[in-house]
Amino acid sequence: MSTPDGPRRVRVTSPRTSAARRTSGHTGTREIDEQTRVGEVYMSSLIQSQLRLALLVIAGTAVILGSLPLLFFLVPATRTLGVFGIPLPWVLLGIVVYPVVYVAARLYVRNAERIEAEFTEFVGRQ
Structure with a gap:
């Protein structure tokens, strides 16, 4: 039915109205991929954790083996x-x-994999 003042209005909809909507929030992985300041903080914390673990293992091994002589x-x-x-x-x-x-x-x-798994879980939640 058209009114005498103008054409009839038509409603246009997407055929994908039931599709899952994309989240527009900033996830941790997105921050890392886009190399934002937050992403840099995430990556530096992962690197620091890995470095701390490596130095701890090296120091422990050096103490044990160095004590033999x-x-x-x-x-x-x-x-x-x-x-x-x-x-x-x-x-x-x-x-x-x-x-x-x-x-x-x-x-x-084992501990490096644990740190990476915790990091991945944390970044995925953000």
Whole structure:
């Protein structure tokens, strides 16, 4: 029905009215992708956490392995002590070192993955 004053109005709608609407909020990943100041803060906090973990693991490993020569110096009997006919310093420095390094590496990887998972969860919520 048209009125004498003008044409009939037509309502135009999108066929995707039931589609999920895109959120226009700023997510953490969007902040990082767009390299905003907030994104820089997120990334620097992740890097600092990873660096702190790496330095902690390196320091712990260095203390454990660095104490072996100190042990040999302070306790002279350990220099001549043997295990299955092999001198104790050779056993400790040639065999025991590898499990210590392996455990340190596993601890680092597990905690680094945890930090990244927490970061991803946090950034995804923002």
